[in-house]
Every structure is written in C-alpha cells, then in structure tokens.
C-alpha cells in the first residue's frame with residue numbers, strides 16, 4: 001500500500017509574523033519557513049505505519065514555490081520514499097490543492113492520504129475534506145489515533161466533549177490532530193542522505209488544474225495591541241473590579 | 249511606539265538644571281578599565297548613550313590620592329591631568345543627547361592607598377576591609393576641610409570635563425560621607441559624631457559645596473544607602489535611613505537610592521529577583537520632591553512601568569541590565585521586546601572589576617570590547633563571502649556563533665546531537681537558583697528563529713565522515729565538555745587511584761537525574777558555583793551531604809561574583825556539612841579518606857557516594873578525527889575547521905559565548921601574530937632631573 005502525505009511550506013511557527021505595511025498580506029521576505037507542524041505529524045504517522053509493515057511506500061507531495069523542495073527534503077529525511085513538487089509561485093487555495101492532489105491520487109492509487117488538519121498560515125482546515133469530497137472517499141478528520149485493520153482504518157477523532165472512533169473503508173483520507181504522535185526530527189545526516197531520494201517536479205498545468213484564486217483578500221491587519229493591565233491587591237478587589245467592568 | 253503602554257518610560261525628567269530625555273538611567277558601574285583604559289571606558293559608555301539611556305554615568309571616580317583603591321581600575325580626578333580622559337567619556341555620551349554623570353568618591357578607610365601610600369582617612373581609626381595590614385586614622389578638622397576642598401575641586405574638574413551630573417557618593421559603606429553617617433564606623437565625639445544630624449554634617453557640607461561649585465549648570469545627585477541591613481546598629485529604612493532622607497529631603501537634585509553593601513545592591517539572581525529592593529526604597533519618594541532613581545536588575549518593561557506608575561521611582565536605574573543590553577531603552581521604544589538581551593544576574597561583570605580586568609558579560613560578548621576590538625552589541629559587519637558554515641553543537645558557544653554568523657548574512661546550519669537546544673545553558677538552569685541563566689539560551693533561540701538563513705537540525709550527531717559529506721565550506725565544533733570522574737583538578741593533577749567507581753558521580757550525572765544515595769561527599773576542587781549548587785540540590789533531595797574542599801571556603805571564586813558569603817550561608821542553613829581545607833585522597837568501602845591541605849594528616853568519613861566537582865574534559869574526538877584526516881578535509885571542500893567554547897577549553901558560560909561570537913566576527917581573518925586588540929599605552933613621564 002502507498003501513502004500520500006501532502007506537506008506545506010509555511011512561515012515557521014516560532015516566527016512572529018509581520019503584516020506588510022500596505023495590508024495586503026504577511027511579509028515573507030527573509031522570514032524563516034518550515035514544514036507545517038500538522039504535516040510533520042502526518043509524515044510521522046505514515047512512517048510509523050510503514051515501520052509497522054502496513055505500508056510499502058510513502059510519497060510526499062508539496063504544492064508551492066521551488067523552495068518547497070526543502071520541505072520535501074525534510075519529509076524524505078524523516079523517512080518518506082519519494083517526493084513530488086508541484087511548482088507554482090502563485091498563492092494556491094485549498095480547493096486548487098485538493099484538485100491537484102486528486103489528480104496525483106488518480107495516478108498513484110494510494111490506500112491512504114494523510115494530511116495535516118490545517119496549515120498554520122491560513123488556518124483553512126479544508127484541503128482534506130475537499131479532497132475526500134472530490135474523490136468521493138471516506139474521511140477521518142482530526143485524528144488522534146490511526147489503526148489499520150485489513151482493508152479498513154479506524155480513526156479516533158478529537159471532537160467536542162471527547163473522542164469518537166470511526167471506521168473507514170480504504171482508500172481513505174485522514175487528517176491529523178496535534179496529539180496523534182510526536183514527529184521525529186529530520187537530522188542533518190538524514191537530510192544529506194535524502195538528497196539521493198527521487199524528487200519529481202511538476203506544475204499545476206501538468207494536471208490540468210486551474211489554480212486561479214476564488215477568494216479576494218481585502219485586508220490583512222495585526223491583532224490589536226494589548227492594553228495596559230492593572231494590578232489588584234487581593235481576590236475581593238478583583239471581584240469588585242470585575243463587577244465594576246460589568247464582567248462578573 | 250507612540251500610544252504604547254511603555255510611553256511613560258519615555259517622558260523627560262528634570263534633574264536640577266538639566267533635563268533627562270527619558271526615564272532610563274545608567275547608574276554608576278565600574279568596568280575594570282577606568283583610568284587605565286579611558287578610551288575603552290568612553291567607547292563602552294558611548295554605546296549606552298547610543299542605545300537610548302538618558303543618563304549615562306561613569307564608575308566611581310577617585311577624587312584624591314588618599315582615595316586610591318587600586319588595583320581596582322576606577323575613574324580618577326586627582327588633578328587636571330585626569331580631565332582629558334574623562335572628557336572623552338562625557339563627549340562620547342553627549343553625541344547622543346544623553347546626560348553624562350560622574351560619581352565623585354572618596355573611599356575613606358576603604359582605600360588601602362596601595363599606590364599612593366597615603367594613610368587612609370576615616371571618621372575613626374579602623375582597619376581597612378581587606379586583610380591588608382593597614383589602618384585608617386581618624387580625620388581631624390583640617391582633614392575634613394581638606395576633603396571638602398578636594399571634593400569641590402574635583403567637581404570643578406568634572407564640570408570642565410563636560411559632565412552634567414556630578415555626584416556626592418554616600419553608599420555601599422564605601423565612601424567617607426557614608427562612613428561618617430553610620431554609627432558602626434563613626435565613633436567621633438565632635439560635631440561630626442553622635443547625633444544623626446552631626447553624622448550627616450559632612451554629607452550636607454559636601455552637597456552644599458558641590459552645588460556651590462558647579463550647581464549653576466550641573467545637577468548634583470546623591471547616591472545614598474537607606475538601609476545597611478544590620479538593623480538599628482546602622483542606617484535602616486524605617487529608622488535613621490528614613491530620618492536622613494527626611495532631613496536632607498530636597499537638598500540634592502536627585503536621590504539615587506541603594507540598599508546594603510555592593511553584594512546586596514548587585515544581588516546575584518541566585519539570591520534575588522528583579523525589583524528586590526522595593527520594600528526598602530519606596531518610602532523615599534514620599535519624603536522628597538526631587539526625582540528618585542533606584543535599581544533592581546530591571547529588565548522587564550512592565551516592571552519598569554509599574555515602578556513608575558506606583559510611585560516607587562521616577563527613573564529606572566540600571567547597571568547590569570545596561571551591560572547585558574546597552575540598547576534596552578531603544579528596544580522598548582521600538583517595541584522590539586523579544587530582542588532584549590536580559591541580564592542573567594551571574595555577576596561575571598562584577599568579577600571582571602574584582603579581578604582588575606576590563607569588564608565582560610555573559611549575555612553581551614561585546615561588552616568591554618567596543619573600543620579595543622571595535623565590536624558593537626547590535627551591529628556586525630555583513631558577510632565577506634558566500635561560505636556556508638556548519639556549527640556543530642547548540643550550547644552557549646554554538647548558539648552565539650550561529651546567531652552572529654546568521655546576522656552577518658552567512659548561510660548557517662546548526663546541528664545539535666540531542667533533541668533540545670542549549671547544551672549546558674539548558675541543563676544548568678534547572679539546578680537550584682540558576683533558572684535566570686536560561687536567558688542565555690532564550691535570547692539566542694529568539695534571535696535564531698528570526699534568521700531565515702540559519703537552519704537548525706536536531707537529533708543530528710555529526711561524525712567526522714558525515715561532516716565531510718555535508719557540503720560546507722567552514723566547520724565549527726562547539727561540542728562542549730563533560731565533568732571528569734577521576735578527581736583531577738587543582739589538588740590532584742593526575743588521576744586519583746583506587747576509587748570505588750560505581751559510587752562516583754559527576755555534575756553531569758546529577759543533571760541527567762542520576763542521583764546518589766546515602767551519605768554523599770561533594771568534592772569541590774572547581775571552586776566556582778557548581779560544587780555549591782550540586783551540594784544544595786542533593787541536600788534539597790534529602791541526602792546527607794558533606795562538601796569537602798581544599799579551599800578555606802565553599803565556591804571560593806564566587807567572592808568575585810559577590811555570591812560567596814550567601815552561598816556558604818545557604819548551604820549551612822540547609823544543613824550541608826562543610827569540610828574546608830581538606831582534599832579527597834581516597835574512596836572505597838563506604839569511606840572517603842580526606843587529607844588536610846596543609847599537614848596532609850588523614851581522616852576518614854562515612855560516604856556511600858562521592859560527587860566529583862573537579863574539572864572537565866573537552867569533547868574533541870570529532871575535531872581530532874578531522875585533524876587526522878589531513879588533505880581529505882580540504883578535498884571535501886572544507887576551508888577550515890575550528891573548535892570554540894568548552895570543546896576547545898572548558899571555562900565559564902561567558903567565555904563560551906565570547907568564543908562563539910569571536911569566531912563569527914573573525915573567522916575570515918588571516919592568522920596573524922599581531923596583538924588582536926588595541927591597547928592604550930600610557931605616556932612616559934618626564935625623565936630628566938628626577939633626583
């Protein structure tokens with residue numbers, strides 16, 4: 001069985017994003033980029049399934065600029081077997097990514113596609129669901145546990161109020177939540193070795209996908225600055241203050 | 249940042265005839281350069297002014313040969329010949345519209361006068377504080393008149409040198425007016441002794457006469473001690489300390505308020521948090537209308553705002569925070585709070601002064617190097633080539649190296665063998681009292697995350713072969729060191745034989761959670777902080793701990809960092825047994841054999857385990873492997889490979905940071921036999937007709 005893991009190159013989670021002065025977006029010039037953390041969890045899960053003998057090949061896929069190669073190398077260093085870069089400098093919305101992935105799934109026929117539940121840059125939380133819909137396949141989203149049993153996969157989901165387990169017939173789509181696993185690091189020696197692993201380069205046109213955006217960004221702005229706090233001497237004063245502010 | 253909650257810190261403050269542009273006040277601090285390296289001192293102050301401090305002071309300035317505290321290198325205004333050196337500092341400070349302050353001081357019976365050979369002066373006859381076999385003589389009326397004249401003359405020279413604030417210094421027990429104030433030191437029966445009013449007479453006269461001399465254009469601040477921390481026997485903030493401020497309330501132009509001696513004032517982070525003096529200091533603003541400055545290792549802008557808003561202080565005084573980050577004010581102003589290099593309270597800066605050497609700082613490797621190496625805390629030259637640099641090891645040296653190379657624009661890979669960054673500045677801050685030291689790591693990680701050209705690789709142990717295959721132009725090994733088990737340090741220069749290996753531990757074991765059992769001997773032949781900290785940690789875990797050291801005191805070198813007496817007290821309070829002047833000479837069958845450091849006479853104490861806090865071994869195997877590869881290294885495209893930090897030679901965290909920084913600035917420079925820094929060589933005096 002093959003597993004496809006889409007990975008996205010995003011602004012590093014440690015970086016404090018700065019909005020461009022004209023309000024058209026986040027300034028990415030000279031900003032540290034790395035793999036979307038939920039995607040790292042997806043790669044890790046795929047590797048663990050392979051290590052457990054449930055999968056034979058892991059294919060990492062990224063849609064993005066040439067630099068997204070580095071993100072794919074990271075996936076390869078962690079343990080993916082080969083990679084496909086669908087290169088474009090344009091901003092790609094979840095629907096376009098899902099269409100490209102649909103085309104790749106058609107070529108590769110994976111038993112599972114494991115995606116991060118969302119990317120930390122746009123927080124869309126859409127690609128996995130859209131892909132499942134386009135393919136007409138079952139989806140297990142927000143997975144905190146993935147267990148393959150024969151032709152089906154049991155996915156434990158983190159939902160409001162607890163855990164829900166669903167069983168999906170494979171091929172299926174899974175999206176990862178934070179607690180699914182703790183991903184390994186891509187070590188420098190492994191990054192060097194990963195340079196020998198195959199990395200195919202494609203473009204959206206190769207898959208006949210129109211990636212023109214359907215949404216228009218009106219304005220991007222910084223969150224409001226925190227106002228000065230006040231200190232209260234004790235709990236009574238705190239309660240009084242909250243009442244005064246109409247909060248309690 | 250207009251409209252920010254920190255705006256209040258950038259309001260101007262009137263100080264007598266001069267105006268400070270904001271509330272940031274760099275209080276006087278010595279720097280080991282002083283009169284011996286005036287350009288170094290001036291360049292260091294200049295960077296503070298550039299970084300936004302509204303007031304930048306010199307260190308204490310000896311006003312007369314009878315105030316000679318050499319070999320400490322302080323400022324001097326003994327005569328007119330000392331003016332140009334200080335004028336250089338004042339001019340440098342003025343370049344950025346900051347006010348220049350000078351702290352005139354006469355050290356009374358604290359001055360051993362080692363160079364001048366004058367008899368120390370004091371309110372009464374006292375031994376000096378060091379063990380120098382020297383006593384002061386009680387000043388007579390003429391001595392007092394002389395002192396007042398010297399002070400006024402020094403004030404006029406200071407004004408001539410260009411200073412805007414000219415201090416009267418009566419704090420830290422260090423200076424004559426304070427020694428007159430304190431009942432402990434002043435046993436006089438004339439009008440300068442007895443009542444507080446009498447004991448304050450000299451201080452009052454000095455303030456008045458300094459104002460007469462220079463007060464038309466210069467402010468006259470007073471640095472005062474409001475509590476000697478000896479109860480009613482001395483000044484205390486709910487007794488004579490308060491009475492004194494009430495008495496002189498509006499006489500000076502500003503009160504610069506301190507508590508206790510220097511070791512209390514510059515309280516190390518092991519023994520005090522930010523704003524540690526507030527309870528002693530906060531009354532002052534209620535009894536004077538003049539601006540109040542005080543200190544407390546302030547690095548948090550929110551704490552600063554709170555101090556001002558709650559009416560504790562008008563100006564935020566800082567010595568160490570300004571050393572660790574000369575740009576603290578500007579960073580707050582620009583809203584760059586994540587870029588603040590917070591002081592860790594290690595007092596390595598103080599140790600430099602106490603070892604008579606130019607100041608250095610753990611957090612700020614450029615401190616003291618502004619003039620002689622032309623280093624700047626915020627600016628670093630752009631890269632000279634496209635070289636790609638591999639830094640192996642992310643401890644203090646590797647982190648600093650990667651950050652500084654990254655800021656130069658080099659493409660850097662930082663490879664760390666474990667899955668966490670920090671090395672010893674990750675492990676050691678978990679030991680008792682050392683948590684603030686984690687700021688060495690925090691600051692550098694914060695910077696690294698902003699550098700797109702530095703890639704961090706975890707879990708990346710690099711063998712020599714892997715380094716060869718990694719395609720870098722330069723390789724820097726920052727692989728640290730580990731503590732030895734064999735007893736080798738100062739007392740034993742060769743390994744100690746016959747040790748019960750199974751029950752020997754090192755600080756690395758303790759930090760990794762391998763904890764001994766039963767009665768434990770900590771053998772400290774390192775003499776910096778580690779022995780005391782390990783003893784404290786094991787005692788906290790409930791072990792029966794005996795600290796054995798060949799030295800007369802625990803953690804002896806920490807006398808330089810102003811920590812020693814507090815360390816010894818803490819260990820004793822916690823119930824650690826201290827056995828001084830003894831070396832460990834054997835350990836087997838649950839018995840540690842000790843020998844007197846002087847007579848060699850042997851005794852035995854019961855011990856289940858021994859922790860060796862002795863010396864460390866560099867991790868140099870990868871370096872040696874590369875060195876053994878010869879041409880292969882060059883053939884792999886590697887132009888150079890080097891070691892930095894503890895992997896080159898174990899030392900302080902400060903030395904590791906410095907080493908990483910130095911590599912980043914200098915690795916392209918060709919090898920040279922030239923002295924690597926500027927020196928100020930003193931002018932020869934007149935030679936003819938000396939006898």
Ligand SMILES: Cc1cc2nc3c(=O)[nH]c(=O)nc-3n(C[C@H](O)[C@H](O)[C@H](O)COP(=O)(O)O)c2cc1C
Pocket residue numbers: 275276277278279307308351419471506513514515543544545546565566567568569597598599601
């Ligand atoms: C290295 C160093 C040197 C100092 N030298 C002086 C000095 O010459 N005169 C003085 O009044 N205080 C001196 N101090 C005390 C400081 O002015 C200050 O009061 C103290 O360090 C507490 O402030 P901080 O917590 O901001 O460091 C020195 C402090 C340090 C760390």
Ligand code: SF4
Pocket residue numbers: 567568569571572590591592593594595596597598608609610611612
């Ligand atoms: S040496 Fe240590 S205490 Fe002194 S300023 Fe630097 S970090 Fe702070």
